[in-house]
Amino acid sequence: MEEGDKMKVGLLGATGYSGAVLYSLLKQHPNITHIDLYGHHKAAEKAEFLDTAIPAYLNEHLQLKEFDAASIMGNDDALFFATPSGVTNKLARPFIENNFPVIDLSGDFRFKDSTTYSKWYNKPAAPDEQLQGACYGLAEFNQLTSHYVANPGCYATATLLALAPLVIDKLIVPDTIIVDAKSGVSGAGKKPSASSHYTFINENAWLYKLNKHQHIPEIMQQLHKWNTAIPAIQFATTLIPITRGIMATIYVKAETGVTLEKLRRSFQKQYQDKKFVRVLADGLPSIKEVVGSNYCDIGFDYNPATNTIIIVSVIDNLMKGAAGQAIQNFNHLFGFSEEAGLPSLPVFP
Numbered sequence: 001m002e003e004g005d006k007m008k009v010g011l012l013g014a015t016g017y018s019g020a021v022l023y024s025l026l027k028q029h030p031n032i033t034h035i036d037l038y039g040h041h042k043a044a045e046k047a048e049f050l051d052t053a054i055p056a057y058l059n060e061h062l063q064l065k066e067f068d069a070a071s072i073m074g075n076d077d078a079l080f081f082a083t084p085s086g087v088t089n090k091l092a093r094p095f096i097e098n099n100f101p102v103i104d105l106s107g108d109f110r111f112k113d114s115t116t117y118s119k120w121y122n123k124p125a126a127p128d129e130q131l132q133g134a135c136y137g138l139a140e141f142n143q144l145t146s147h148y149v150a151n152p153g154c155y156a157t158a159t160l161l162a163l164a165p166l167v168i169d170k171l172i173v174p175d176t177i178i179v180d181a182k183s184g185v186s187g188a189g190k191k192p193s194a195s196s197h198y199t200f201i202n203e204n205a206w207l208y209k210l211n212k213h214q215h216i217p218e219i220m221q222q223l224h225k226w227n228t229a230i231p232a233i234q235f236a237t238t239l240i241p242i243t244r245g246i247m248a249t250i251y252v253k254a255e256t257g258v259t260l261e262k263l264r265r266s267f268q269k270q271y272q273d274k275k276f277v278r279v280l281a282d283g284l285p286s287i288k289e290v291v292g293s294n295y296c297d298i299g300f301d302y303n304p305a306t307n308t309i310i311i312v313s314v315i316d317n318l319m320k321g322a323a324g325q326a327i328q329n330f331n332h333l334f335g336f337s338e339e340a341g342l343p344s345l346p347v348f349p
């Protein structure tokens with residue numbers, strides 16, 4: 001594709017949080033002329049109720065077509081899935097078989113083997129041969145080796161971008177990684193639950209899925225591409241009373257001879273040419289500075305008293321953690337400018 005080429009795209013899941021954000025990004029994308037929205041409810045059923053989880057403009061204009069792989073491949077040039085886990089493993093086959101371009105925001109195609117998925121997601125996985133037809137799109141690092149792109153998870157994105165330089169440059173003791181990550185409530189999607197209920201999470205903090213979070217194997221799979229010596233990570237996820245944003249705070253022991261200057265050089269080498277990762281020259285980042293943008297901001301420090309490196313990474317879970325990175329992957333897949341369709345500034349205050 002050339003810079004000025006125009007495309008038609010399909011989207012399944014526009015009535016969800018990441019789908020709604022994706023829709024607004026696609027609407028402003030300079031290379032997209034038309035968006036077909038697909039749904040799993042019949043259009044008539046949808047029209048009968050007002051979905052308060054999505055913006056009114058979307059409710060009003062929502063014209064959902066019935067999902068049909070053959071007509072999507074006939075009408076559109078690419079497809080986005082913004083559906084919960086356990087959906088695309090049943091829908092992806094014709095797209096993979098026909099090499100049709102897909103960006104999948106769910107976890108269904110992030111692993112190379114089906115047993116890892118079924119163990120950590122507690123659901124049946126897509127067949128192994130289909131999993132081999134997908135590629136994991138950590139946008140700053142992975143070459144897209146197929147047309148079916150598995151967009152990374154939100155916590156996984158924040159954690160991997162923070163660890164990458166130090167893991168690649170072997171500056172850390174492999175078995176000492178501790179990740180303490182916090183997320184806003186939109187990370188859990190639009191479906192209300194006991195833990196996302198206002199009276200529970202307001203003025204509260206709740207650590208969940210300890211040692212069981214589905215992003216642990218996803219992070220390990222990518223870390224092993226960089227350094228096979230890492231045996232495991234300690235990983236905690238805490239829900240906090242904000243709408244958007246993730247902060248991952250990482251503690252890890254330094255290899256002998258590591259200095260703050262060496263850490264600086266490692267981050268700089270890895271990210272100096274990357275538009276969406278901003279390494280702070282000084283100080284530590286805050287969530288508000290990335291909300292509404294596709295940036296991942298990273299700050300770090302070294303404490304010689306404990307020989308510990310502390311890295312703090314922040315993203316907007318719905319942007320860099322989902323829809324924004326999906327657009328970045330789409331741009332990579334079609335050779336468009338990496339920034340096309342993505343806002344250049346966060347929303348502040």
Ligand SMILES: NC(=O)C1=CN([C@@H]2O[C@H](COP(=O)(O)OP(=O)(O)OC[C@H]3O[C@@H](n4cnc5c(N)ncnc54)[C@H](OP(=O)(O)O)[C@@H]3O)[C@@H](O)[C@H]2O)C=CC1
Nearest residue numbers: 013015016017018040082083084106154187189190317322
């Ligand atoms: N929220 C986030 O921050 C992040 C989410 N993701 C991933 O993105 C995906 C979407 O997440 P999120 O936006 O939070 O989810 P939501 O629950 O907010 O939205 C889910 C969407 O999928 C649709 N849907 C549900 N079941 C089906 C089905 N069987 N067939 C077709 N469509 C279906 C829903 O339609 P309807 O409205 O009709 O029910 C809705 O449009 C998930 O896989 C999630 O893990 C990844 C990173 C971050």
Ligand SMILES: CC(=O)N[C@@H](CCC(=O)OP(=O)(O)O)C(=O)O
Nearest residue numbers: 085106107153154183184187188
């Ligand atoms: C706050 C919150 O609940 N966040 C979700 C992250 C959703 C996600 O990215 O999960 P997938 O792997 O299915 O894409 C969680 O912790 O499960």
